[in-house]
Amino acid sequence: MKATIISDKDFQTDLFRNLFEKIIVYFDSKGIETKTISIGRNDLAFCMGCFGCWVKKPGECVMNDMMSQINRNFINSDVVVYLSPVIFGQFSANIKNAIDRWLPNILPFFIKRPDDSTMHPSRYKQYPYVIVVGYGEDISDEDAQLFIDITKKHRNNTEVLIYKGDDEDISQELDKITLRKAGGYL
């Protein structure tokens, strides 16, 4: 089983290092091969909303930077973990850039999901199971809930955890997740 861990190079605090180590050790104990990718502020261009990844170069971003490596790793992983500081209840800018530019991995068309919401269909038959961990020492309850809502409300096959430094919690929470490749239902 392969996992990719995507983190923010600009927020590698003591808390982050502790979290990162816990996850690496956890995956190691499960025999999961782990690749880590750390994103700095100059590593990724901002998505420019051109839709070139849908109608010019389908499945690939038209900008040539670290994102093609991230997307390739994403699609070929069984599990992807985003480690993001919680900022205003959302992902940090570096992590959000990676999430915005994940767009090539879905198709442009529109579908209706069983809950009546609109979505784009999957480009691939299989996607990794996604775990998003929001971290920070002083995350308010309101921001934590917002981070959970942003991550969970519109996505399937995704788990979200909030980490404020409690190691026991993070291991217990990871234990509850069945690590596996998810299907194509986004």
Add this chain to the structure above:
Amino acid sequence: MKNIILIDSSPKINEKSVSGYLIEKAARRIDDQTANKNFINIRQSFTGHKIQEDYKILINADAVIIAFPLYIFCLPGILMRFLQDYYQFYLENKTKSTNPKVYALVNCGFPEPEINLEAVRVIGSFCRHVNANFRFGIMIGCGGMLLGAEGKPVIKKAVEKLDNAFAEIANDIQNNDTEKKYNILVETMNFPEWIFRFLMNKFGWASNAKKNRLKKKDLYRGPYLL
């Protein structure tokens, strides 16, 4: 004279954007006699290296209107970078902050305007961090219609509703009302969603692909799978 900052947060480069359209329309509703309007285009701020200059304008604002598109169910990275860095600027200059009123104009590509809610909440959280007074958001479904069908009867009702919403912002900026305001939802389509999906799926994307000398089947490529 109120100092009002209107921020166009579209990540697009040299391309007309819905956020730009919304900012222009919102600005028209604000009376020049009572307000001094300043415009910030985030993309141009980054490319023109005038972020610090814009932050100095922002910290003196009485009211801020932020327009942006919804990217993967939340704020686009470019706006997160702008706000995240502004927060650092604010911490170093907080004595100068004027506790401005803040409004969010969010548009998404899907028909349902309510999916913009979390993005509006992020602006609310940003306001709590920088001691600003978040007032309310305008959440727009299928925002692209505002440009794609500009001037056409199909979006007439939506344009009227938007105009009223902008009037509400202009009024709220000028009065001392502290009562909580509700977000305003604007649906741009006056026809069933399935028609929108049918037209886009059958003709919309394929026609765009054709312009790039691609066939519809090319749109399904899966280049990253090893």
